[in-house]
Amino acid sequence: MCGFVCTVALVTGALAPAAGAREAGGGERHGGGDTVPRLTDDRGRVLTLRGWNVEDKTNRGDKALSAVTERHFRDLRARGFNFARLLIFWDDLEPRRGQYSAAYLRKIERILDWAHRYDIQVLVDAHQDVFGPAFGHRGIPEWATRTDGLPFTPNPDDWFSEYFQPAVQRAFTHLYEDADLQRAQAAMWRVLADRFGDHPAVLGYDLINEPMGELREGEDLPTAARRIERDQITPMHNRLADAVRSVDRDNWVFVEPTPIVGEGVPTGLGKIKDPKVVYAPHFYNTAMEAGADYDPAAGWIESYEAAVTAYPEEHRVPVVVGEWGPLNTALPRMGLFYRDALASMNRYSSGWAGYVWCYGGGYCAVDAAGEFRTNKEQTASPYAPAVAGRVRSESYDPATRTYRLSYVASGRGGPTELSLPSRARDWRVRVSGPAWVDGGRVHARAGARISVTVTAAPGVNQR
Numbered sequence: 132m133c134g135f136v137c138t139v140a141l142v143t144g145a146l147a148p149a150a151g152a153r154e155a156g157g158g159e160r161h162g163g164g165d166t167v168p169r170l171t172d173d174r175g176r177v178l179t180l181r182g183w184n185v186e187d188k189t190n191r192g193d194k195a196l197s198a199v200t201e202r203h204f205r206d207l208r209a210r211g212f213n214f215a216r217l218l219i220f221w222d223d224l225e226p227r228r229g230q231y232s233a234a235y236l237r238k239i240e241r242i243l244d245w246a247h248r249y250d251i252q253v254l255v256d257a258h259q260d261v262f263g264p265a266f267g268h269r270g271i272p273e274w275a276t277r278t279d280g281l282p283f284t285p286n287p288d289d290w291f292s293e294y295f296q297p298a299v300q301r302a303f304t305h306l307y308e309d310a311d312l313q314r315a316q317a318a319m320w321r322v323l324a325d326r327f328g329d330h331p332a333v334l335g336y337d338l339i340n341e342p343m344g345e346l347r348e349g350e351d352l353p354t355a356a357r358r359i360e361r362d363q364i365t366p367m368h369n370r371l372a373d374a375v376r377s378v379d380r381d382n383w384v385f386v387e388p389t390p391i392v393g394e395g396v397p398t399g400l401g402k403i404k405d406p407k408v409v410y411a412p413h414f415y416n417t418a419m420e421a422g423a424d425y426d427p428a429a430g431w432i433e434s435y436e437a438a439v440t441a442y443p444e445e446h447r448v449p450v451v452v453g454e455w456g457p458l459n460t461a462l463p464r465m466g467l468f469y470r471d472a473l474a475s476m477n478r479y480s481s482g483w484a485g486y487v488w489c490y491g492g493g494y495c496a497v498d499a500a501g502e503f504r505t506n507k508e509q510t511a512s513p514y515a516p517a518v519a520g521r522v523r524s525e526s527y528d529p530a531t532r533t534y535r536l537s538y539v540a541s542g543r544g545g546p547t548e549l550s551l552p553s554r555a556r557d558w559r560v561r562v563s564g565p566a567w568v569d570g571g572r573v574h575a576r577a578g579a580r581i582s583v584t585v586t587a588a589p590g591v592n593q594r
Contacts, residue, residue: 159526160478167440169522170409170449170481173381174544176517180252180334180451180482181510181550182207182214183496185242186489188260188269195223196238201245203488206501208249210511211552215251216337216453216484217242218258221319222272228315231322239327247332254385254484255323256337256453261293262302268293270340275312277305300345307344307363316367317374328379335383337411337453338371341390356391357399364389365401372405385411387453388442393417395434397441408448409481412439414455414472422459425468432475440479452476452483458494461505469509470529477527485510511552513585519544520575532587540566542577549573549585559586 170178187198199217207215223235239255246253259270266276266283268290283298293299306312320336327333344359346352368386375384384405388398393415416431443450455472457465476483485507489495496507503511512527513534520540527534538547549571551558560568563582566575575581 159524160522167443167479168447168449170383170451172517172544174519175541176519176544176547177522178481179514179516179518180214180484181514181516182212182216182251182482183485183488184216184218184256184454186218186258186487188218191220191223191269192226193234195220195235196242198489199242201248204245204249204251206497207251207488209553211513211550212511213250213252213516213550214254214334214482214484215246215488216254216256217246218256218340219323220258220263220269221275221316222264222269224322225272225315225319228272228274231319236322236326240330243327243330243332247330251332252334253332254335254337254451254453255327255333256340256385257320257323258340260340261290262299262306265302266293266296266299271302271306275306275315276302277309277312278302294343295346300343303343304345304363307367313367313370317370320371320374321378324375324382325378328382333382335385335407335409336375337385337387338368339387340453341413342367342387343389353391353394353396356389356396360388360399361401365403368400368403369405372403372408376405381407383407383409385409385451385453387411387413390415392439393435395431395438397438400442402446403448408446410443410446410448410450411453412450414439414452414476414483416457419457419459419468424462425457425464425471427464427467427471432471436475436479443479450480452480454486455483456485456487456494456496456507460507465506466509469506473509473512473527473529477525513549513551513558515547515583516550517545517548519547520581523580534583534585536581536583538581540564540575540577540579540581542575546572546574547581547583549583551585557588559588560584561586 172178185199185203187196190197219239225231243253260268263270263272263276265273267285278298278301281297281301283296286292324336342364344363346355372384384407386403386408388400390413392398392412419425485496487494490497490499497503509529515536518538520538523537525536551571561584562568562573565579566573566581573583
């Protein structure tokens with residue numbers, strides 16, 4: 132997604148690693164010393180989400196979402212993933228003001244049914260790119276786009292730079308500040324949450340993808356982002372969370388900052404006054420999106436990790452990275468990037484969704500035959516989707532393909548669950564402590580200290 136990050140580089144210049152940045156590598160999580168809370172399920176188990184974005188940005192109207200098939204979810208589960216961030220578009224849901232598409236809602240429901248069939252939890256994402264169709268993209272409907280006659284010049288070679296066009300920036304200002312558009316956006320979310328709140332596949336709602344805003348004269352981008360997040364995006368998130376809670380009291384609300392956090396700048400978001408909030412930043416690098424190889428000496432991952440943990444530490448909310456992954460994964464140091472990035476996210480997040488699960492080239496996770504594209508096989512490793520107890524430590528060593536989990540069992544909420552990519556017989560599971568393994572589930576006595584070790588069976592390769 133070079134458009135945004137290249138624009139950021141032009142506006143802000145290179146950013147040095149933040150003070151106090153943490154070293155990448157290792158990836159061990161020590162449950163007792165965490166400063167960022169973990170996501171939990173309704174039984175109190177500690178959750179880990181591993182998965183991918185699922186989308187259809189090409190088709191709309193009668194053909195909307197037709198590129199998303201049951202195969203997506205069958206293949207995700209076969210690779211051990213348990214999470215999908217499903218992109219939906221307001222312009223398809225409400226093409227005319229006050230008229231919601233029953234056909235589009237049925238298509239979303241069919242996709243959720245597939246996800247449930249394969250035990251995939253879904254985050255419903257209200258996606259926008261460059262605001263919406265008024266500017267040749269997807270997201271906010273044309274009837275909700277107000278530009279005050281300001282100019283817009285398309286730039287297909289750098290589409291994300293279009294966010295800095297005057298008309299696009301003014302459209303965001305009206306969305307945030309016009310009372311009738313505030314009500315329309317809240318009503319859209321009430322429709323979605325009312326329809327899907329009880330669906331067993333739904334985990335939560337991502338209220339708006341990569342929100343942006345209007346820069347003031349003489350204002351640099353980091354300063355503008357902090358102001359927009361504080362004064363416009365925070366109130367919007369609170370309005371939309373209230374709309375969701377009017378019909379759904381149970382599912383999680385995911386809130387995003389502006390994409391500038393990817394440059395290692397802490398967000399200016401304020402408190403979201405909801406009991407079930409997840410902070411959901413994205414994780415893209417300027418140079419890599421422009422085609423460069425990973426440079427560990429630049430300190431980007433350390434800078435990002437230090438910046439992105441500030442908000443959840445302050446507000447005591449879990450983190451799930453909503454999008455991540457470079458375009459060109461075959462460069463010489465990309466294998467190291469995946470190792471370092473996964474280790475970093477494991478230190479502070481409750482999970483992530485890579486961009487994007489599709490079959491082909493570009494950002495696609497797998498090729499047309501369904502085989503992982505270069506280095507993306509590293510995203511498929513053993514993990515514990517649900518831990519019934521307090522996590523003491525958790526780590527994965529890609530060199531030896533060994534996963535270790537240590538926890539104090541709670542004795543309630545059901546078993547601890549393990550996810551093993553590909554076939555279960557490809558992995559060996561050993562448990563120490565008063566516990567036993569039943570398939571991929573670990574049952575343990577309350578209060579017991581349990582250690583789980585998962586290793587690849589001899590001769591097994593990642594596929």
